[in-house]
Amino acid sequence: MVTIQNTELKEGIIEAIEKARKLSMPVLVSEVQRIHPVQPLSVFAAGRDQFVGERFFWKDPSDEVVMIGIGICKEIQSDQASGRFFHVEKQWQELMSHSIMLMEEKPTATGPIMLGGFSFDPLKEKTDLWAQFPHSLFHIPKYLVSVIKGEYYLTTNLLCSAEDDDSMYELAEQERKSLFNGIEKQELPQLTNLSQVNEVYPENWKKRVSEVVELLKAGTMKKVVLARELRLQFEEQIPVEPVIMNLLEEQRDSFIFAFESRGDCFIGASPERLVKKVKNNVYSTCLAGSIARGKTIKEDELLGNELLCDEKNLNEHQFVVEMIKEAMEKVCHEVRIPSHPQLLKNKHIQHLYTPVVGIADEESSLLQLVNLLHPTPALGGVPRKEAIESIRLMEDLDRGMYAAPIGWIDFEGNGEFAVAIRSGLLQGNEASLFAGCGIVKDSNVDSEYQETNIKFRPMLSALRGKE
Numbered sequence: 001m002v003t004i005q006n007t008e009l010k011e012g013i014i015e016a017i018e019k020a021r022k023l024s025m026p027v028l029v030s031e032v033q034r035i036h037p038v039q040p041l042s043v044f045a046a047g048r049d050q051f052v053g054e055r056f057f058w059k060d061p062s063d064e065v066v067m068i069g070i071g072i073c074k075e076i077q078s079d080q081a082s083g084r085f086f087h088v089e090k091q092w093q094e095l096m097s098h099s100i101m102l103m104e105e106k107p108t109a110t111g112p113i114m115l116g117g118f119s120f121d122p123l124k125e126k127t128d129l130w131a132q133f134p135h136s137l138f139h140i141p142k143y144l145v146s147v148i149k150g151e152y153y154l155t156t157n158l159l160c161s162a163e164d165d166d167s168m169y170e171l172a173e174q175e176r177k178s179l180f181n182g183i184e185k186q187e188l189p190q191l192t193n194l195s196q197v198n199e200v201y202p203e204n205w206k207k208r209v210s211e212v213v214e215l216l217k218a219g220t221m222k223k224v225v226l227a228r229e230l231r232l233q234f235e236e237q238i239p240v241e242p243v244i245m246n247l248l249e250e251q252r253d254s255f256i257f258a259f260e261s262r263g264d265c266f267i268g269a270s271p272e273r274l275v276k277k278v279k280n281n282v283y284s285t286c287l288a289g290s291i292a293r294g295k296t297i298k299e300d301e302l303l304g305n306e307l308l309c310d311e312k313n314l315n316e317h318q319f320v321v322e323m324i325k326e327a328m329e330k331v332c333h334e335v336r337i338p339s340h341p342q343l344l345k346n347k348h349i350q351h352l353y354t355p356v357v358g359i360a361d362e363e364s365s366l367l368q369l370v371n372l373l374h375p376t377p378a379l380g381g382v383p384r385k386e387a388i389e390s391i392r393l394m395e396d397l398d399r400g401m402y403a404a405p406i407g408w409i410d411f412e413g414n415g416e417f418a419v420a421i422r423s424g425l426l427q428g429n430e431a432s433l434f435a436g437c438g439i440v441k442d443s444n445v446d447s448e449y450q451e452t453n454i455k456f457r458p459m460l461s462a463l464r465g466k467e
């Protein structure tokens, strides 16, 4: 049973209201308490009645941080293109600078946290597909359950303004009691049947790939990532919970995320970290170059070895290593990168993988790193500017948040962003899945097309379509 203790939240609220009156601006009060273990997916499901459309699920590959955000205490959003990372960072720091924190210990990923992400390209014209997601969107959840290295915490975040009074406390108490009441008995909704899968203009996509190969051969650019879409129809509305459950079961070594906004849900299982920051320690990942998994251990090993020696894939990978190294060196006084890639194996695919570790300069922030790194040539290309412009012009797809940074930041500036690939957007009875691949001058159109088919499989399988 989840027992919620009586803590000093009431006093905190009174203090925050007084402060809000003095400062003439809303003040955040954040309370953290330890709770007994509870199933993360049950917490997400428990929020369905009262907070559908306002939930966030996050799990990192090592299971060190699992977070479920329920409800929205405050939204930070913007469609502004230039300086968007700094704009979000400024709003976050402003809010944090006068917030009140009620916590005895300060484990990471508890207390006030901002969960969300950015679109791939704020200059790409937005279509209806992504109407529910501004180009920059973060939620500070009302209730946050964090599982940190096996310990369970509940954070309550409330934004108090000058007009509020202490009845806020009773309201919050009732709300979280009803949220946690009977949480263990939660039944997850069943997945609905998939009735149709449509590839969106596959022939156009192939044509674009051959056009890009010609451009690359002519030497104007070195690499461009092109993506495409599958549109799925279901018999009824797609519930998010069983999709998360399947991703958790099938994609164990991935970031599992689900981000609800105004009725839609962006969800996925990405094997790719963009950047993680813990104090001054910074971690990033070069992930590019792909091959299928084998049906037997032997075949799998052969495929893995083939990938490790394949010049086209090594080339595709090396562009990412060089760019990440250069970006990290701008804000780190130490950067360590192994000289050869290794293999990273997921259920449906294997990749060339090079981990990167750095020590950041004192003044550098997580969003500054995101700004420097996004998009790496695993999602954009080389040179970056020209590649993004080509993607903007040539792709029929509105990428929205696909291939963009998704993650979290805490009040001390620690946090993590994944690259939102192997992902899809759930919209009522329909879903869009996204997959792309790195085109280099030696790319073969049909092999790249097959590679995108493999990259759709994690989401297709979680939605119980044919794999």
Ligand SMILES: C=C(O[C@H]1C=CC=C(C(=O)O)[C@@H]1O)C(=O)O
Binding pocket: 225, 227, 272, 287, 288, 289, 290, 316, 351, 377, 378, 379, 403, 421, 422, 434, 435, 436, 437, 438, 455
């Ligand atoms: C763009 C995607 O994958 C990237 C990450 C790993 C390997 C990739 C590749 O081999 O092409 C891509 O650069 C995607 O999954 O949609």
Ligand SMILES: [Mg+2]
Binding pocket: 288, 289, 290, 316, 437, 438, 451
């Ligand atoms: Mg590739």
